[in-house]
Amino acid sequence: MNNILCIKWGDKYDDSYVEKLKEQCEANCSVPFKFWCFTDKPTKDWHIPIPTTLDEFYDEDRGFFWAYRKCYMFKHQIPGDNRYFSDNSKFLFLDLDVIIHQDLKYFFDLPNDKPWIVRGWWNDIHTVKQNYAKHKSTPLNSSVIVWKKGQMMPVWDHVVKHPEVVFFTSPSLDNYLAHHWYDPWKEDGGFLRGFPQGDIYSWYKGNIFPHDMEKKKIREDHKICLFNNSSQTEGVNTDEIKELW
Amino acid sequence: MVDHIKFTVDTAEDWKSALSLADKEDYKQCMKRIRDASTYSQLQSKLWLVSEIVNLGINIDRVLLIAGWYANFINPLLVDELGVKYILNLEIDPDVIKFSYKFNKRYKMHNISEQKCFYECKLHDVMYKPVSTANFDLVINTSCEHMYPMSRFRKLNENKNYLYVLQSTDDEQWDDHINCVSGPDELAEQAELVDIMYSGTKELNNGMKRFMVIGR
DSSP states (O other), rough: EEEEEEOOOOOOSHHHHHHHHHHHHSSSSOOOOEEEEEEEOOOOTTTTOOOOGGGGGOOGOOOOOOOOGGGGGSSSSSTTTTOOOTOOOOEEEOOOSSESSSSSSSHHTOOSOOEEEEETTSSSSHHHHHHGGGGGGOOOEEEEEEEEEEHHHHHHHHHHHHHHHHHHOOOSHHHHHHHHEEEESTTTTSEEOOOOOOOEEEETBSEEEEEETOOOOOTTTSEEEOOOOOOOOOOOOOOOOGGGG | OOOOOOOOOOHHHHHHHHHHHHHGGGGGGGHHHHHHTSSSHHHHHHHHHHHHHHHHTTTOOOOEEEEOOTTTTTTHHHHHHHHOOOOEEEEEEEEHHHHHHHHTTGOOOOOOGGOEEEEEEEEETTTSSOOSSSSSSSSEEEEGGGSSSSSHHHHHHTTTTOEHHHHHEEETTTTTSSOOOOSHHHHHTTOOSSSSSEEEEOOOSSSOOEEEEOOO
């Protein structure tokens, strides 16, 4: 079974983002799927309450923006929820602030020997390597992730085994994933595999370094446009995407 | 007091070799970091460290460097001033491994019997995995501000009674200084040191205040 997941907590995004994402998926996916939203305010049958077991390890005062709640999706069974996903389930996670240009079937048809994640091709790989030990300039972006059931369990297991160190050391989930589950020096050799160039681009950062870096440009020949922007103040959303829905 | 580093012909050859590698396109990201690792202040803090070990009169054969970066200054100081025979540097950056071997090739030559010291550098995050190599006389971490408190390292390696030399700072202006401390007391507290043999503060040439503690 194909599943599309999203997650919403706090006040950064209003409910219209979830509804719009659901609408976009229904309009752009030619294979059957179920849509789920992990939320801190569940009201619908396709809402899954976000667990809270990791809350105690996250220190907001450190100023890091750690989307650790995404990690609950990686578990075999959602903590505190009795919904069961069959063993052959496939998952496509989408951030709320994306624009879908093309058929999402593509993502469910990808070879599933490894999980897939956004490799931000707009990053200069030399900068990524230069800042690697500083936990800056991550090449990964967790706005879109594809995996089959159980495949991301090692990530969940690692986070729950070392939550204090993980949350203290990595400034973001993307950074954590890039350090522990991806290898910028051997890009095909890590646990996670990046979507190929031409699949996903960034509204605020561009597409492919160095030759296609025009910002705020729609590329409809790509599958998805991302709107998350690390230069924005965390927790603040410009709603610029709404003008393009 | 140790106030200089011995710049021998072998040292010159190794450093030239490291700089030549940094000239290559694939490694152009490394030049700035090599410059940052080669400053007055970097050498100052390593000279301070080795001077205090010399003052304490401790015999040291085997050293573990935690996040020792290129080990371009600390290695010759440990070998020439303290007679250290084995150094293992555990790092998280693959580029650092390549360059630290270039900077220290003289300690990794073919004929081990002719070497003063044997140097290894491995990819290993000490906050996640215990150290598997045999015992060390001294554990040096001059990058405590960049990582989780050292109590974690002690817990992961609890059956090993290491002597520690730790350095850190209260300089919070840098993003990657994720664990600054207020002074040497807090640094020792973070590492749960009980037998403190040295504790001090030094203002470096770049204006940064550094703290150092030595103890078990």
